[in-house]
Amino acid sequence: VQIPTKPTGEPKVVYIFNSKTCDGGAELKDILGNKGALLAEMMKLGVPVPPGFTIPASMCETYESCRVEGTDAVEDIWEDVEFAISETEKELGKKFGGEGDAEPLLFSVRSGAAVSMPGMLETVLNIGLNKSVCEKIAAANGGANKRFAYDAYRRLLDMFGSVVFEMDRSQFEMELERVKEKKGVEKDTELSAEDLMEVCDAYEQVYLKVDPNRPFPSDPTMQLKLAIEAVFESWNKPRAKAYREIAGLSSLGGTAVNVQSMVFGNLGETSGTGVCFTRRPDTGEKIIFGEYLINAQGEDVVAGIRTPEPISTLFEKMPVVAQSLQDTLDKLEMHFKNMQDIEFTIDSGKLFILQTRNGKRNGVAAINVAVDMYEEGLITKAEAIEMVELDHLNQLIHPAFKETEEEYEDAKISTGLAASPGAAVGRVAFSSEDVLAMKKANPKEGVILCRVETSAEDVSGMHASNGFLTQNGGMTSHAAVVARGWGLPCVSGVATMRVDEAKKEAYFYSSESISPANLIATVKSGDWISLDGGEGFVINRKVEMNAAGEGVYEQHPKMAKFMSWVEEAKSLGVYANADTAAELKLAMYFGAQGIGLCRTEHMLLASAERVSISRSMILAKDDASRVEILDKKMGPMLKDDFQALFEQAGNLPVTIRLLDPPLHEFLPTELELKDEKFAADLAKKCSLESADALREMCEAKREKNPMMGLRGVRVGILEPKITIMQTKAIVNAIIDAYIATGVHPNGKIMVPLVSTTEEFENQRALIFQTIQEVFNARASEVSRADVLGPDNREIPIGMMCETPRACIVSGNLVEEGAAFMSFGSNDLSQLSFGFSRDDASSFLEKYKEFGIIETDPFNTIDVDGVGELIKMSVRGARAVNSKIPVSVCGEHGGDEKSIEFFHEAGLNVVSCSAFRVLGARLAAAKANI
Amino acid sequence: VQIPTKPTGEPKVVYIFNSKTCDGGAELKDILGNKGALLAEMMKLGVPVPPGFTIPASMCETYESCRVEGTDAVEDIWEDVEFAISETEKELGKKFGGEGDAEPLLFSVRSGAAVSMPGMLETVLNIGLNKSVCEKIAAANGGANKRFAYDAYRRLLDMFGSVVFEMDRSQFEMELERVKEKKGVEKDTELSAEDLMEVCDAYEQVYLKVDPNRPFPSDPTMQLKLAIEAVFESWNKPRAKAYREIAGLSSLGGTAVNVQSMVFGNLGETSGTGVCFTRRPDTGEKIIFGEYLINAQGEDVVAGIRTPEPISTLFEKMPVVAQSLQDTLDKLEMHFKNMQDIEFTIDSGKLFILQTRNGKRNGVAAINVAVDMYEEGLITKAEAIEMVELDHLNQLIHPAFKETEEEYEDAKISTGLAASPGAAVGRVAFSSEDVLAMKKANPKEGVILCRVETSAEDVSGMHASNGFLTQNGGMTSHAAVVARGWGLPCVSGVATMRVDEAKKEAYFYSSESISPANLIATVKSGDWISLDGGEGFVINRKVEMNAAGEGVYEQHPKMAKFMSWVEEAKSLGVYANADTAAELKLAMYFGAQGIGLCRTEHMLLASAERVSISRSMILAKDDASRVEILDKKMGPMLKDDFQALFEQAGNLPVTIRLLDPPLHEFLPTELELKDEKFAADLAKKCSLESADALREMCEAKREKNPMMGLRGVRVGILEPKITIMQTKAIVNAIIDAYIATGVHPNGKIMVPLVSTTEEFENQRALIFQTIQEVFNARASEVSRADVLGPDNREIPIGMMCETPRACIVSGNLVEEGAAFMSFGSNDLSQLSFGFSRDDASSFLEKYKEFGIIETDPFNTIDVDGVGELIKMSVRGARAVNSKIPVSVCGEHGGDEKSIEFFHEAGLNVVSCSAFRVLGARLAAAKANI
Numbered sequence A, B: 001v002q003i004p005t006k007p008t009g010e011p012k013v014v015y016i017f018n019s020k021t022c023d024g025g026a027e028l029k030d031i032l033g034n035k036g037a038l039l040a041e042m043m044k045l046g047v048p049v050p051p052g053f054t055i056p057a058s059m060c061e062t063y064e065s066c067r068v069e070g071t072d073a074v075e076d077i078w079e080d081v082e083f084a085i086s087e088t089e090k091e092l093g094k095k096f097g098g099e100g101d102a103e104p105l106l107f108s109v110r111s112g113a114a115v116s117m118p119g120m121l122e123t124v125l126n127i128g129l130n131k132s133v134c135e136k137i138a139a140a141n142g143g144a145n146k147r148f149a150y151d152a153y154r155r156l157l158d159m160f161g162s163v164v165f166e167m168d169r170s171q172f173e174m175e176l177e178r179v180k181e182k183k184g185v186e187k188d189t190e191l192s193a194e195d196l197m198e199v200c201d202a203y204e205q206v207y208l209k210v211d212p213n214r215p216f217p218s219d220p221t222m223q224l225k226l227a228i229e230a231v232f233e234s235w236n237k238p239r240a241k242a243y244r245e246i247a248g249l250s251s252l253g254g255t256a257v258n259v260q261s262m263v264f265g266n267l268g269e270t271s272g273t274g275v276c277f278t279r280r281p282d283t284g285e286k287i288i289f290g291e292y293l294i295n296a297q298g299e300d301v302v303a304g305i306r307t308p309e310p311i312s313t314l315f316e317k318m319p320v321v322a323q324s325l326q327d328t329l330d331k332l333e334m335h336f337k338n339m340q341d342i343e344f345t346i347d348s349g350k351l352f353i354l355q356t357r358n359g360k361r362n363g364v365a366a367i368n369v370a371v372d373m374y375e376e377g378l379i380t381k382a383e384a385i386e387m388v389e390l391d392h393l394n395q396l397i398h399p400a401f402k403e404t405e406e407e408y409e410d411a412k413i414s415t416g417l418a419a420s421p422g423a424a425v426g427r428v429a430f431s432s433e434d435v436l437a438m439k440k441a442n443p444k445e446g447v448i449l450c451r452v453e454t455s456a457e458d459v460s461g462m463h464a465s466n467g468f469l470t471q472n473g474g475m476t477s478h479a480a481v482v483a484r485g486w487g488l489p490c491v492s493g494v495a496t497m498r499v500d501e502a503k504k505e506a507y508f509y510s511s512e513s514i515s516p517a518n519l520i521a522t523v524k525s526g527d528w529i530s531l532d533g534g535e536g537f538v539i540n541r542k543v544e545m546n547a548a549g550e551g552v553y554e555q556h557p558k559m560a561k562f563m564s565w566v567e568e569a570k571s572l573g574v575y576a577n578a579d580t581a582a583e584l585k586l587a588m589y590f591g592a593q594g595i596g597l598c599r600t601e602h603m604l605l606a607s608a609e610r611v612s613i614s615r616s617m618i619l620a621k622d623d624a625s626r627v628e629i630l631d632k633k634m635g636p637m638l639k640d641d642f643q644a645l646f647e648q649a650g651n652l653p654v655t656i657r658l659l660d661p662p663l664h665e666f667l668p669t670e671l672e673l674k675d676e677k678f679a680a681d682l683a684k685k686c687s688l689e690s691a692d693a694l695r696e697m698c699e700a701k702r703e704k705n706p707m708m709g710l711r712g713v714r715v716g717i718l719e720p721k722i723t724i725m726q727t728k729a730i731v732n733a734i735i736d737a738y739i740a741t742g743v744h745p746n747g748k749i750m751v752p753l754v755s756t757t758e759e760f761e762n763q764r765a766l767i768f769q770t771i772q773e774v775f776n777a778r779a780s781e782v783s784r785a786d787v788l789g790p791d792n793r794e795i796p797i798g799m800m801c802e803t804p805r806a807c808i809v810s811g812n813l814v815e816e817g818a819a820f821m822s823f824g825s826n827d828l829s830q831l832s833f834g835f836s837r838d839d840a841s842s843f844l845e846k847y848k849e850f851g852i853i854e855t856d857p858f859n860t861i862d863v864d865g866v867g868e869l870i871k872m873s874v875r876g877a878r879a880v881n882s883k884i885p886v887s888v889c890g891e892h893g894g895d896e897k898s899i900e901f902f903h904e905a906g907l908n909v910v911s912c913s914a915f916r917v918l919g920a921r922l923a924a925a926k927a928n929i
C-alpha cells in the first residue's frame, strides 16, 4: 500500500474525496478507517457520495503528543483542512459558513477507526449552522426551508453540546418539552418554524447556564475544529481505552475523522431516505430488498413513527432515481464481490449513497448467495467459501423458533449461558426418570431436562430429552458438552434460577440476588417451557418451532455443491467424535471421514442396565468375579457396539479410546447411597455384605481431585484385565464386522492420559499381545490377512497427548511405538492452565469481565500457551517419525479459530461431534485458503 | 581407560591377578565389575589377596549370542583360562585337580557386575574337589585335614547342585539330617570325617536321583567350566532381568566372573576369619574396629554360633598377623581415600584380604571421618564433602531410638510409608483436641497423633504432637508434608491399620487383608507407641530414645567446620520455607540465607481462633463486613506475624507468598457442619440466618477439583481486597520492623499460581499501588528511602511459576514486570503429569512396583518432563532479563537429586523446610563439585 504524499513529499494529513480528487481507497483502511476508506472507494467507483475529506488515524497520536506538549496539532494541519473545505465547496458550488451568494455548505463529522468501537464520539451532524446561516437557508427557496433550517440547527445544538462539550443531554430535552407543552403539542413534528426558533434560543441559553464562558461557537470553522478535536479526545477517554483493552485492540493506533458534506432526505416530496440489500438476506434471492421513506431523515426510519415503503414502489414513484439506485447497487456488488447493505438519501431528486457494507444474512441466504455469485462469475470458489460463516451452517442444521424474539419477549424469564445452539420446546422434567416416563406417555411431545447440574448418570434421560437447562455449570459443563455433542440445545449456568430437584420446581428471579421479593416465575414438573440455546433464553411457554434436523442437502439444494468446494479446498481431515452407529451415520452424512474419538465409557453409561453392570464390575468382591463380569457381560456388550460402528464406518478409520474417566464416576451418588433400598440392592448385586459395606467401598474410592486421579491409562495399568477385555472386544468386533460385510475395518486403539513412556509401553505391549491372541484364537474361522486387508497391516496403537508432560516427551513416546497421536485439548488446557473445567466457571466469567482472558480457553485453543505446547509436541513427534498422523479430538476440534491453529500447527485431522462436522470442514477449508 | 590386550592385539578375555601379573585395576570397574577390579587393585598395591583371575563382563554378551547360535563361548576362551589357572598354580605351587605331588588347588567362582545385583548366581566355593582330591588332602599333613577335606567337599556338592544345577536344596538338607539323626548328633560340627564321607556319598546319590544322566562332575575342569557358564546364564534369568529393569540398570552389559584360589580360616588355631573397619563406624575414631573368630569360616561369623572376639585381642594372640592387618588397613585407606570395611581370612598364620569396600557409617562418624581425613592430609575438602551423605546430616538433627531394631522387633506391629524421618515416642491421641489436652496434663510426655488422614484443621494439634501416624496418604500427604516441614517423624499410608476416630481406637492387622482373624493389636487413646519415621515402623510400646534436636554444632564440634567447607563449595543459595520467626531462627541456625517461601495461609491456620476469623471472613454476609474483618482483624494479625519474621531475618530476603489455597479449605468440614451447635454458632458469627444457610454456603463453595479451582492468583483477582489487605500488612510490617531494629528489611511479594500474563499484571499493579499508598500514608513517620535503604529500591513483586502455561510464557511474564520467579515444583509436577498429589498414592505405589516410575516425582524432580519445562522456562525468562533471580520452593527444594538438577538448570536459589536446609546446602555443594 502506497501512502499518498503532498507535493513536499510529506505524507498527506487530509485525504480529499470528491469527483475530481480521491486520495484514499479501500486499500487504505488501516490509515483512513473503514468508513473513510470506503467513502473514497465508492467515490472512485463513480458512486454518488457526498464529497468531503478524511483526516487519517495517525493524526490521533500526533494530537495526543501535542496535547501533552501543549501545542495545537489541529491548528498545524488547518491549512490542509481549509484546502479540503474549499475543494468540497468548489465541487458543490456551496460555501461553508454561507458567505456570499452561494448556498451554505454543512458538514457531518464522524469518527472512523479500522474497527468500529463503542465508547467513542460517533457523529455530529449539520456543522456550519448558526442563526445567520439559518436565516440564509430560510430566505432561499421562498422561505420553504425555514422550518427545516431551524430544525437542523436545533439538532446541531443538541448533538454538539452533548458530544463535543459533554453536556448533560437531558437539559436540552427539558427545554424541548417545555416549548412543546407551552404550544400544546405532543410530537416534535408538530412544532412550527417559529416554535423551533424558540427552542434554538433556549438551547443556546443552556450552553451559557452550564458555563457562561463557553457559549455555543457560532463560527462554523470553530465548530468544525472543536468537533475534530473531540473525536481525537474521545480516543483516549477511559471507556474507549478499556474497550480496546478488553477487545484486544490495544495495537490500534488511533481513529480517523471523516468530514462529509450534508445531504437531506427531508427537503420535500422529491427527497427521501432508505436502506437496502443487493439480495434478499433471508433467502439470498437476487433482488433489491429494503425500504424507504419520502421526505424523511435516517432517524425517522429508525424511530418507526412512519411506516416505510418497500423498495419496489420506488420504481413507480421515482423511476429515474430507482434506476440509478439499481445501477449503483450492481456496481457496488460487482466491485466488492459480496452482497451489500447500503444506506441512501435522495436529496431533492438526487441519489446519494452514505454507506455500504457487506450485508448480514442468514444461513440459507449465505449458501445461496455464495453459490450464485460463483456461478454468476462474480467470485472464485475460495471467495465463496470465505463468504459463508460457521454459524450459517449451524443455522441450517439446528431447529429454530418460528416466532421472533419480540413475539415471545413477554414470556422470557431468564438468560443463561448459550451453551449449545438450537431451539427446544418441551415439558419440564426434573430427573432422568421423569424424562423417560414423560416420553413414554407422550412420545411426540418435547421434554426439557432441568437440573442443578447434570452428571454421567443422567445420560439416559438426557438422551431422551429435547434440551437441557441447568442452574450451574459453564460452557463446558457436562450438560453443555453432551448437548453440543448430540446437537441438542442447552442453556446452562442460569444464575437467576434455583432448582429444587426434590420438590421438582424451578424458581426464576428478576436478578441474581435471590429473594422471595424477586421471584418472577415458578416452573413445575410438566409445565411447558422453551429454550434458545444460541442466545441462552428461557421462555415460560411453548414457542412455535420450525421443522429442522436432517435432510439439509435436500432442503437446501445448493448445500451439496458448496460443501464439495469446501472439501476440495481443505487439507485437514475432519473426523467425528461418535460413540454409536447412529451418531456416526449422521456424522458421515455431514461429511466426516472417520471417527477420531469413540469413548468407551459412553457405551457403558448408555442405559441403566449398563450402568449397573459397570458398577458391579468396579465393586466386585474379588478379581475372579470382576473377570467374570468383564468377560461375560461387558466384553460381549462392547463387542456388539464396536461391531455396529465398524459396519457403519466401512473402511473409514474408527479410533477407539480405552476407558478414560475415573472409575468412581460410575459409582452411585451420595444421594442414591442414602436410599436404603437402593444401597441394599446394589450391595447384593456386588456380593457385598451390607449397604454399609457398599457405602464404605464407594467412599474409599472417591478422590479429592478426580480429574488428576486414578483414570485414563492408569486404570489400564492397575487393572490390565480391563484393557484386555476392551482389546478383545475391539478385535472380535473387527473380525465379525469383516465376516458380516466383507469390508476391511480400519480400527485404531488409543490409550488415554499418557504422561510417561513407560505407561504407554506397558499398555501397548498388553494390547499388542492381546490382538495376536484374538487373531490366533480365531485363526480357524478367518485369517488375519483376510480381515485386515491384503497388506495385513498392524492395528495401530496410539496415544492421547493430553498432559503437558506427554507433549514434552512426545518424541520418546513415538520412539516407544505410538503409531499415532491425538491431542486431548480439554485435559491439556485444564492441566496447562491449572483450571478445572468443572470449577473454572466461578472465575472465568469474571476473568472475561476484567479483561484477563479474551475467550474461554475451553472453547478456543489458547495459542500462546497450550498452542505452543502442541507445536512443540508435534515437532518432537515428527522429529522421530516425520509421517506420524497427528490429530486433535477435544472440544476445540470443532471451533473455527482453533481449527485455523491446528491447520497451521501441521495436524492431519480434527475430530469433533457430528453436529460440528460441517462447520469444522468449512473452517478447515478457510484455514487452507 | 586403556583395555589390556593379548600379544595378538585382541582384548584380553581373562585378566590375571597375582603377585607377578595384574591385568586389571580399580579403573576397570566397568569391564571387570566392582569385585574383580578391586581384587586386582589390591593385588597391585601389594595387599595379600588370594590370586586368581577374572573373565570380563563383555564375555557375558558373547556367551549369550553364542548360546543362540549354538556355539560354545567358554570353550573358545578355555586356552586363556587354562593359562590363567597355570599362572595361579605357579604362584601358589599347587595344582588344580591335585595331580602329581603338589597340594591341590581349589577355586571359588563368583559373579561380579559393576553394581551388585540380587537374583544372580553369587558364589560357588571349593571348586576342584572330588573324592580322590579329598583323599589327597586327607593323606597330607598326617591325616589331620581329613575332616576338613570332606566337609569342604560336602559344601561343594551342596552349593554346586543348588546354584549351578538349580537343584532343590532341601534334598541335601534331608540327607544331612538323616545322617545326623543316625549318629545321634545335633550340630554339623559334631560329625566326624567318616560321617561326612557318608554325607558326601548320599549327596552324590541325590544328583543321580534328580537326573541319572547328570551326576556331579568329578572333573575339576568341568566343575569350573560349568560354574562359569552358570554365572553367565544367571545374567539372563528373568528375575535378574526384571531387577535390572526396575533398578534402571538396563544399560549394564553383563557380569564378570571371578575365579579365585581358596584360602581357609578353619585350618586350626593359626587360622581364622574376621571383618573390620579402618575407623569406628559409629564415632569415626581412628582405630581398627571389628571382630574375628579363630579356626572358623566366614559363614560361622555370620551364623552367630560362636561369639567373635574384638579385633584388639588379635594383637595379643597373633601379633605378627595383627601388625600385618594394621599395615594393610593403613595402605587401603591411604589408597582408597576413604574409611574401609574389609573381610579377611588367616590361613595357617597367613593373612589374606578377601574384600574391601568403603565402610558404611552413621552421621556422627561421617562428619568426623571427613574432617579428620582432610586434616590428616588424606583428602581434599571436595572429597570430604563427597564423603558425607544427606542422610548423615539428617541423623544428626533428628531424634533417634537408643534400642536397636532387634530389641524392639517383637513389638513392631506395622510398617507404613517412611514419610518423615526421625523417631517419636508418645501416647496415642485420635484428635487434635486430645493432643492438646494430653499435652496440658503431662507437658513432658510425648503424644502421637493418629488419624485416618490429617487436614488443615488438625494443625494446632499436630504442632503440639511429637509425631503423626496416618492410615491413608502418601509421601506427600498433608501429614507427611507438614511433618517434614517441622522436622517431626511421620508414618503415613499404613495399609494394615484401620483407625476408628469416633471410637478412638486403631486396629493393626497382620496383612492388608483386613479381617478379625488377622487382628494383631488394638491401640487405644493414651496407649504408648513409638514410630520410626525413617523406616516406617510402628512399635506397640515405649522405645528408649536418644536425646536430639538443636545444638548440633555444640554436640558435634567438627560440624561447623564441615559446613563452612560446604558453604564455600556451593554456588546455589539455600533459603528456607518458613512461616514463623521460630522456624526461621532454626533455619538460619542451619544456614538458611533467607526465606524463599512464607505461606500466608499457615498463619491463618495457626490457631483455632485464627481459623475462626478466616471462616467469618470467607462467609461474611456482604462486602462491607468482609472488609471490616480483613482490615480490623486479619490485617493487624498478619502484620504482627510478618514483622516478627522481618525482625528475625534482619536484612536477609523474606519472600512472602500471597494466599494460595482454595478458600473453602478454611471452611468447616462436613462432620463439623453436622454438629448442630457448631453450625449454629458459626452461622451467628458470620451473621448468617441459620445453620442451614451456612451449610448451603459451604456446599456452594466446594469444588470438584479444588487443586485446579478458585485458588492462588485467582482469589486475589476476584477479591482484590484480600490482596490489598496482605500487601498492607507486609509493607506496614516492613516499616515497623525497620523502626524497631534500624535494619532495612528485604521483603519480596510473590503471586501464586499465575498462568497468564494478564493475571500477573492485574495483581502486580494492585500490589504496586498499595505499596505506594502505605508508604504515602506513613510518610510523616518515616520515609520510604529510610525504610528500604539508601538506594530506595522497589519492593520486588514476583511470581510463582507452577503451571505448565506459566513456564511456557515465562518470557512474557518477565516482560510484564515479574521481578523474580520461583518454581512451585509440587503444583508444576501435579499439572505436568496430571497426577493429583492427594490421590496419586493409589497408583504411584503400584507404578513403582511395576517399574513404570523409578522415583516418586513428588520427591525427586522428573528431569525429562517437568525438568525440561523448568529449563525452557528459565531460558524464556532469562532471554528477557538475563539477571532475573530464579528459585524453587516446592518440596523438591530439599531433595538431593533435584538440587543437582536445579543447579544445572541455572537456578539461583532452592528453598526448603528448616530441617532440610543442612542437607540442601550439602547437596548444593556436591552439585557444584
Ligand SMILES: [Mg+2]
Pocket (backbone or CB within 6 Å): A660, A752, A753, A802, A824, A826, A827
Ligand atoms: Mg481427556
Ligand SMILES: [Mg+2]
Pocket (backbone or CB within 6 Å): B660, B752, B753, B802, B824, B826, B827
Ligand atoms: Mg503451589
